[in-house]
Amino acid sequence: xxxxxxxxxxxxxxxxxxxxxxxxxxxxxxxxxxxxxxxxxxxxxxxxxxxxxxxxxxxxxxxxxxxxxxxxxxxxxxxxxxxxxxxxxxxxxxxxxxxxxxxxxxxxxxxxxxxxxxxxxxxxxxxxxxxxxxxxxxxxxxxxxxxxxxx
Numbered sequence: 840x841x842x843x844x845x846x847x848x849x850x851x852x853x854x855x856x857x858x859x860x861x862x863x864x865x866x867x868x869x870x871x872x873x874x875x876x877x878x879x880x881x882x883x884x885x886x887x888x889x890x891x892x893x894x895x896x897x898x899x900x901x902x903x904x905x906x907x908x909x910x911x912x913x914x915x916x917x918x919x920x921x922x923x924x925x926x927x928x929x930x931x932x933x934x935x936x937x938x939x940x941x942x943x944x945x946x947x948x949x950x951x952x953x954x955x956x957x958x959x960x961x962x963x964x965x966x967x968x969x970x971x972x973x974x975x976x977x978x979x980x981x982x983x984x985x986x987x988x989x990x
Contacts, residue, residue: 842933843926845966846947846956852877852885853892855914859901862913866894875946876917877954885954888946890917923948926955930966933958 852875853862862874872894878886892913900916901908924933924945937945937960947956 840930840966841926842924842928842930842947842958843955845930845962846926846958847962848956850875850885850946850954850957852954853913854879855889855912855917857913859897859908859911859913859916862892863894863897863908873944873957873959874913875921875954875957876913887952888921888923888948888954890914890919891921891944891946892917921946923952924958925949930963934963 851865851869851871851873853865855876866872866874874892875885875888876890876892877888890913896916896918897908900906901911922936922940922942922945924936924947926947926949933945937943937958944957944959946954947958949955
């Protein structure tokens with residue numbers, strides 16, 4: 840299965856110039872702990888991902904260090920040059936990247952490197968759970984059919 844079929848296409852983004860307080864408020868409003876930092880795109884579509892920002896980044900880099908979040912922008916603490924996965928890659932390839940990078944989410948990009956979605960471990964778990972359910976259903980159906988044929 841390809842990443843583009845599994846990932847979430849509704850992505851919450853910010854630009855690097857957004858102040859950190861506004862980014863944190865956006866996280867709270869949208870109930871997310873992960874923002875893709877993307878270049879602005881004049882076409883109204885997502886731009887190229889240039890970083891990611893997590894709620895953990897804010898806690899560890901700002902709050903725990905006693906920094907003033909009012910004086911910072913997203914660019915000051917974002918993780919620059921994020922690992923990304925192409926929407927045409929297989930889930931297996933994406934899982935290898937997630938594991939290698941030690942992250943739970945990856946921005947998904949299209950042919951021109953522009954953002955098309957976000958793949959999370961939660962998305963992968965949902966797919967695997969459905970597939971396991973199909974396997975279980977096949978086994979149960981086999982047993983049911985055999986019971987009918989042998990009666």
